[in-house]
Amino acid sequence: MSELSKRGGRAPVPAGWxxxxxxxxxxxxxxxxxxxxxxxGEWLEPAESYTTISPATEEPLAQVGQAGPAEVEHAxxxxxxxxxxxxxxxxGSERAKYLFRIARILQERxxxxxxxxxxxxxxxxxxxxxxxxPLAAAHFFYYAGWADKLEYAFPNxxxxxxxxxxxxxxxxxxxxxxxxxxxxxxxxGNTVVLKPAETTPLSALLFCDVLRQAELPPGVVNIVxxxxxxxxALVDAGVDKIAFTGSTEVGKAIQxxxxxxxxxxxxxxxxxxxxxxxxDAALDQAVEGIVxxxxxxxxxxxxxxSRLFVQESIAGPVVExxxxxxxxxxxxxxxxKNTDVGAxxxxxxxxxxxELVASGREEGAEVYQPPCRLPxxxxxxxPTVFTNVAQSYRIAQEEIFGPVLSVLTFRTPDEAVEKANNxxxxxxxxxxTEKGSRILWMAERLRAGxxxxxxxxxxxxxxxxxxxxxxxxxxxxxxxxxxxxLAFE
Amino acid sequence: MAQAPALPTGFExxxxxxxxxxxxxxxxxxxxxxxxxxxxxxxxxxxxxxxELAVRCIDLTTLEGQDTPGKVAALCSxxxxxxxxxxxxxxxxxxxxxxxxxxxxxxxxxxxxxRVASVATSFPSGQSPLDVKVREVEDVVAxxxxxxxxxxxxxxxxSGRYAQVYDEIRRVKEACGDAHLKVILEVAELGTYDNxxxxxxxxxAAGADFVKTSTGKLPGAATLPVHLVMLEAIRDVYExxxxxxxxxxxxxxxxxxxxxxxxxxVHETLGPDWLTPDLYxxxxxxxxxxxLMQIRxxxxxxxxxxxxxxxx
Numbered sequence: 001m002s003e004l005s006k007r008g009g010r011a012p013v014p015a016g017w018x019x020x021x022x023x024x025x026x027x028x029x030x031x032x033x034x035x036x037x038x039x040x041g042e043w044l045e046p047a048e049s050y051t052t053i054s055p056a057t058e059e060p061l062a063q064v065g066q067a068g069p070a071e072v073e074h075a076x077x078x079x080x081x082x083x084x085x086x087x088x089x090x091x092g093s094e095r096a097k098y099l100f101r102i103a104r105i106l107q108e109r110x111x112x113x114x115x116x117x118x119x120x121x122x123x124x125x126x127x128x129x130x131x132x133x134p135l136a137a138a139h140f141f142y143y144a145g146w147a148d149k150l151e152y153a154f155p156n157x158x159x160x161x162x163x164x165x166x167x168x169x170x171x172x173x174x175x176x177x178x179x180x181x182x183x184x185x186x187x188x189g190n191t192v193v194l195k196p197a198e199t200t201p202l203s204a205l206l207f208c209d210v211l212r213q214a215e216l217p218p219g220v221v222n223i224v225x226x227x228x229x230x231x232x233a234l235v236d237a238g239v240d241k242i243a244f245t246g247s248t249e250v251g252k253a254i255q256x257x258x259x260x261x262x263x264x265x266x267x268x269x270x271x272x273x274x275x276x277x278x279x280d281a282a283l284d285q286a287v288e289g290i291v292x293x294x295x296x297x298x299x300x301x302x303x304x305x306s307r308l309f310v311q312e313s314i315a316g317p318v319v320e321x322x323x324x325x326x327x328x329x330x331x332x333x334x335x336x337k338n339t340d341v342g343a344x345x346x347x348x349x350x351x352x353x354x355e356l357v358a359s360g361r362e363e364g365a366e367v368y369q370p371p372c373r374l375p376x377x378x379x380x381x382x383p384t385v386f387t388n389v390a391q392s393y394r395i396a397q398e399e400i401f402g403p404v405l406s407v408l409t410f411r412t413p414d415e416a417v418e419k420a421n422n423x424x425x426x427x428x429x430x431x432x433t434e435k436g437s438r439i440l441w442m443a444e445r446l447r448a449g450x451x452x453x454x455x456x457x458x459x460x461x462x463x464x465x466x467x468x469x470x471x472x473x474x475x476x477x478x479x480x481x482x483x484x485x486l487a488f489e
Numbered sequence: 490m491a492q493a494p495a496l497p498t499g500f501e502x503x504x505x506x507x508x509x510x511x512x513x514x515x516x517x518x519x520x521x522x523x524x525x526x527x528x529x530x531x532x533x534x535x536x537x538x539x540x541e542l543a544v545r546c547i548d549l550t551t552l553e554g555q556d557t558p559g560k561v562a563a564l565c566s567x568x569x570x571x572x573x574x575x576x577x578x579x580x581x582x583x584x585x586x587x588x589x590x591x592x593x594x595x596x597x598x599x600x601x602x603x604r605v606a607s608v609a610t611s612f613p614s615g616q617s618p619l620d621v622k623v624r625e626v627e628d629v630v631a632x633x634x635x636x637x638x639x640x641x642x643x644x645x646x647x648s649g650r651y652a653q654v655y656d657e658i659r660r661v662k663e664a665c666g667d668a669h670l671k672v673i674l675e676v677a678e679l680g681t682y683d684n685x686x687x688x689x690x691x692x693x694a695a696g697a698d699f700v701k702t703s704t705g706k707l708p709g710a711a712t713l714p715v716h717l718v719m720l721e722a723i724r725d726v727y728e729x730x731x732x733x734x735x736x737x738x739x740x741x742x743x744x745x746x747x748x749x750x751x752x753x754x755v756h757e758t759l760g761p762d763w764l765t766p767d768l769y770x771x772x773x774x775x776x777x778x779x780x781l782m783q784i785r786x787x788x789x790x791x792x793x794x795x796x797x798x799x800x801x
Binding site for chain 2: 016017018019020021022126130280281282283284285286288289320328337338434454455
């Protein structure tokens with residue numbers, strides 16, 4: 001190149017290229033100052049309330065209700081009445097109409113919901129826009145299709161709805177988890193009382209507006225907001241089924257509480273997924289998969305690929321490529337369309353991540369964080385990778401639920417399987433190899449509900465999702481996702 | 490020991506000793522990554538910066554049977570001063586022509602910073618005897634070309650005669666002397682991303698200063714995923730050997746928006762060092778006017794009709 005520059009004469013090159021801010025507009029979104037509880041198709045004034053904020057700026061967004069046991073019972077009674085008053089006996093094709101309507105309205109209002117999801121939850125707008133919203137709508141479309149085909153879905157088993165489903169969802173994919181829960185429940189003919197997560201109630205509350213637009217009969221879906229005590233009240237209330245997605249600790253408590261009660265239960269809990277890279281994998285694409293596996297949604301993903309197993313022969317180059325790729329991640333304003341990694345969802349979660357990362361340092365793992373300037377306000381944590389991690393370290397055992405990756409190595413496929421399965425969890429796993437036979441061999445042996453091959457964090461409403469061991473039981477999505485909402489004669 | 494991925498037959502050549510493993514490319518994942526990068530939102534001053542960079546990186550091209558010295562002279566004027574109404578718009582990097590038009594371009598561009606590039610080696614098919622191709626390269630260099638855009642023999646590549654492809658590039662490189670060599674892979678004929686990666690590494694090993702996607706004579710020329718695969722090959726070579734190889738997408742890039750998507754890929758894959766005409770070129774003809782229109786829009790806030798930009 002020296003030859004070219006010698007002959008010179010070109011204008012001097014301006015200093016580097018920085019992308020100008022490209023924030024998504026908040027104009028479409030109209031937030032109320034305060035929200036009640038959505039019960040029986042009406043807004044109920046709550047006895048107590050709390051403030052929900054934007055984790056990226058700590059800006060207060062709205063006042064929402066803190067539902068107590070009496071209010072939860074009231075919501076369950078409204079759901080029971082709607083169930084008895086006709087929803088359960090409505091022909092499936094009629095129920096399907098409502099679900100199709102909801103799906104279409106979600107599509108129409110997707111930008112509004114995407115902005116809200118990023119605002120209240122801290123996730124990058126490109127993810128809420130391209131992942132959460134399309135998938136949420138897809139779930140309603142998918143289960144709308146099943147509503148009038150239940151007898152064909154379960155031939156000779158005479159499926160009938162259970163009654164009132166109590167549903168408790170987490171804060172990592174607020175609207176998507178709502179869709180995963182509400183769509184199959186309604187398709188099967190149940191009514192619902194749903195409690196969104198304490199930190200991310202707003203998309204569920206905006207969803208009530210969608211329900212009204214769709215003219216869903218009052219009481220079929222009820223939304224009660226609040227903290228863990230509201231969830232506990234819902235578990236104890238007169239529901240026929242509890243569906244919970246969240247931490248393993250709370251899941252265990254719910255299971256204890258429900259033992260002997262006759263209420264049906266499905267749990268979708270934590271994970272510590274192994275993402276396994278063989279030396280014949282397409283490396284640059286595997287690195288993309290590693291990044292997507294752990295830094296997608298700030299690592300607030302139950303199926304996050306938080307343990308990376310790399311074949312020892314390529315560990316060096318893979319880690320180098322990974323670090324370089326991490327340096328290009330754009331951390332910052334969740335509403336900016338160029339942001340790759342957004343804000344940590346809450347102060348409590350940030351503290352948990354910090355504590356586990358400190359333990360990793362103490363235990364002797366080597367830490368790398370790319371240089372990035374984090375905003376001063378709000379809850380932020382830089383993408384982090386630990387190398388020289390031993391299987392016995394806490395960061396290799398416990399779910400961190402943040403943008404923190406632990407890198408381990410293996411030598412043979414057998415060792416990869418053994419190490420990957422050596423965890424109390426079993427939600428998901430990833431396998432990266434060019435060999436089709438090896439993918440099948442691994443998938444047979446990995447004890448995980450989902451095994452991705454040469455991809456990661458891919459979801460489809462037709463594909464069941466759920467865990468082994470401490471990752472829970474029951475499946476959501478697909479035909480399997482209908483079964484927990486049905487009784488069979 | 491875990492098996493190293495097998496090199497394709499014919500690859501055990503005098504490749505640079507530390508050339509990275511050939512490796513594989515996953516089609517689904519590379520297309521997904523390219524699509525993701527294409528969604529970057531480049532606004533205001535960062536857009537203007539990118540548009541001016543794109544102008545500086547353009548190899549303004551005319552490769553028609555009907556090309557004449559007059560046509561080439563007009564194109565050279567455009568290359569030097571793309572927007573007569575705005576002196577701040579820089580010159581393009583080079584003018585790219587057929588061998589017979591090199592003297593016309595040379596004459597018009599003498600003493601300027603705009604280079605003369607010539608296609609050679611029986612462009613676009615490359616289906617001629619090697620001595621004919623080498624002779625053509627010697628001729629265009631003698632006529633004053635600063636840069637030579639050669640094509641690889643895809644027939645040889647696809648039939649597995651990698652050594653032949655390699656040797657041809659070596660011979661052409663020697664014939665280039667001080668002229669810069671861009672090696673056109675003609676990706677539309679290679680069929681797979683794996684082949685694109687192999688051909689890129691082969692060309693680089695054989696001495697290419699630039700790797701280039703296409704002749705522009707076929708549909709499905711430069712695409713974002715192909716570009717990404719080639720950038721990753723360049724990056725692997727740089728990391729293994731420290732050698733910086735240039736990249737030139739060509740064919741099918743007609744809009745500013747598309748050009749910026751290519752630049753974003755370079756920025757996020759190879760880094761800011763490659764954002765210079767010394768290491769990055771865009772082979773195009775109609776793209777330039779679209780960029781000029783966008784630059785004027787960024788500066789004035791209003792679009793002007795096509796009639797305000799010259800057709801050359």
